[in-house]
Amino acid sequence: MSLFLGKIHYWLFNKILWFEKLEDQIITLAKEEGFNIEDLRKDIEGKYGGKLPKKPLEELIDTDNIHGWLQSQIHSAERRMAAWTKLLIDADEKNYDKLEKIYVNQGIIAAKEINAEDEVPETPEKIFNCINDYILDGMPCDRVNEVVVKDENIIEWKQRICVHIDIWEEVGCKVEYFYDLRNTWIKSFVTELNNNYEYIIEDTGIKTIKRR
Known part of the structure; x- marks a missing residue:
């Protein structure tokens, strides 16, 4: 079965698993806030x-519809995240700060x-690639992000x-919750990954990683 799978499929699978770990943390918050978690x-x-x-990708994926299976899992994970986010914020707007x-x-x-497994990324492009090893932005064929500037000190991209x-x-x-919370994640991620760089969102919507 592994003959049907390439690196990109494992890459997407690992991103889904990370997103589900984030979901677990949000469910824990919901439990702390008194929600009936099981129901x-x-x-x-x-x-x-x-x-x-908790099984290997080879045991889960539909090899007759690899793309469709992965896309379905991404959408499922994101819908659940939206549902938990909505429940918490609707119950109390102060929960947004806890989500942050x-x-x-x-x-x-x-x-x-x-940083524990590899050398600290020393270029904006490497940091950008590290971000995309975690965040979900549809399927690679969607080509959500387009890099518009890239050199040794800065990388800029637009959606x-x-x-x-x-x-x-x-x-x-609101999808704005998704973007605001994810930008919070990216900012803390970049700062921790290499404090010589910072993540900025311009008024034009251009996103930037640049040397401080």
Whole structure:
């Protein structure tokens, strides 16, 4: 079966697994806030699909529809995230600050994982690539992000399309929450990964990693 799978499929699979770890942290917050986790989990997973079993990709993926299977898992994970996010913020707007803290902490943890296993990324492009090893932005064929400037001190990119808005609006949660929280994650991730660089979002929407 592994003959059908390439590096890109494992790369996407690992990104989904990381996103589900983030989901676990948010569910823990919901439990701390007094939600009935078991009933809510049953309802949310009934609507949007459950988390992936703890099995290798080879045992899970539909080899007759590799692209479709991966895309389905991405959409399922993102719908569940939107649902939990909506529940928490609708219950109390102050929960947004608690969500931010989770994203900050998860950004730091991810960066520490990289720095523990590899050399610290020393160029903007390498940091950009590290970000994309974690965040979900649809399928590679969607080509969501387009790099517009790149040299040894800076990388800038713009978002060509939004692959998230339909998912979040379907669940009834503002997609702005998704982007704001993810930008919080990226900022903490970049700072922890290499403090010589910073992540900035321009008023034009251009996103930048540049040397301080």
